[in-house]
Amino acid sequence: MPSQPSSPQSIIIAKEWDGLRFEYGQLREVGEFDFTMPQQAISVAFAPHEEVTWSVDGGSRQTTALPAGSVFLYGDRTFTWHQRQKESEYVNFMFDDAWLQQMAADNQIDLKATQTGTLAFDTRLIFSDPTILHVAQILRNEAKADGVASKMLVESLRNVLAVHLLRNYTDTRVSQPKSNQHLRMRSMSFK
Numbered sequence: 001m002p003s004q005p006s007s008p009q010s011i012i013i014a015k016e017w018d019g020l021r022f023e024y025g026q027l028r029e030v031g032e033f034d035f036t037m038p039q040q041a042i043s044v045a046f047a048p049h050e051e052v053t054w055s056v057d058g059g060s061r062q063t064t065a066l067p068a069g070s071v072f073l074y075g076d077r078t079f080t081w082h083q084r085q086k087e088s089e090y091v092n093f094m095f096d097d098a099w100l101q102q103m104a105a106d107n108q109i110d111l112k113a114t115q116t117g118t119l120a121f122d123t124r125l126i127f128s129d130p131t132i133l134h135v136a137q138i139l140r141n142e143a144k145a146d147g148v149a150s151k152m153l154v155e156s157l158r159n160v161l162a163v164h165l166l167r168n169y170t171d172t173r174v175s176q177p178k179s180n181q182h183l184r185m186r187s188m189s190f191k
Contacts, residue, residue: 013143017154019099019162024143027088037079038094040121042165043072044136046089053083056125066126069133073169075123091136093161100162109166122169129168135161 009028016022037043049066056062057078072079135157142150142157 015143017151017158019096019103020154020158021094021096022139022143023092024140025088025090025092027090030084030086032083033081035081037072037074037081037092039074039076039078040097041072041074041092041094042121042132042161043074043090043092044133045070045072046091046137046140047087049084049086049088051083051085052081054125055080055082056123064126067128069128070126071124071129071132072126073121073124073165075121077123079123079125091140093136093139095158095162100166103159103162104166107163107166120170121165124169131164132161135164 011024011026013024014022015024045066046068048068051063052066053061053063058080061082063083138157139154142153
């Protein structure tokens, strides 16, 4: 996962767990810059900002507030940060495409593919999602502490996050196994 250059004032912790790449950062540099986020990444901004400037797909620059706990799903769009006026604390995570495709297939989830043939998350910017925020907070603490049973905890959180994203932020259709089809149709006929 691309990261901003680390300076003596910045803290960047990058971790890779089975199927999940993770980055935690505290960036103290402020001012103008151009930093493009990777597509299909998920970010959470922990520190609130009165003003940040950003653009999507090279379009016009937007200046908005950034509430603490804001979530970003970058999808297939090109999102670029241009300015911030104070320190930033964030996490970024990206799923391994092959791992996520296999998880979806194992759970009968048919996925919309991008032009490159990979999973496509929706693009959503500066929104609230308590599940993503909570997982991000726990992963941030885990990355900083590298605690006991780390692998088991991270795998559980990775699975929770993947299911949540697949259910809520992709074009998915869950296939009904044939054995359940009869039960579903029958229960519908009693309504």
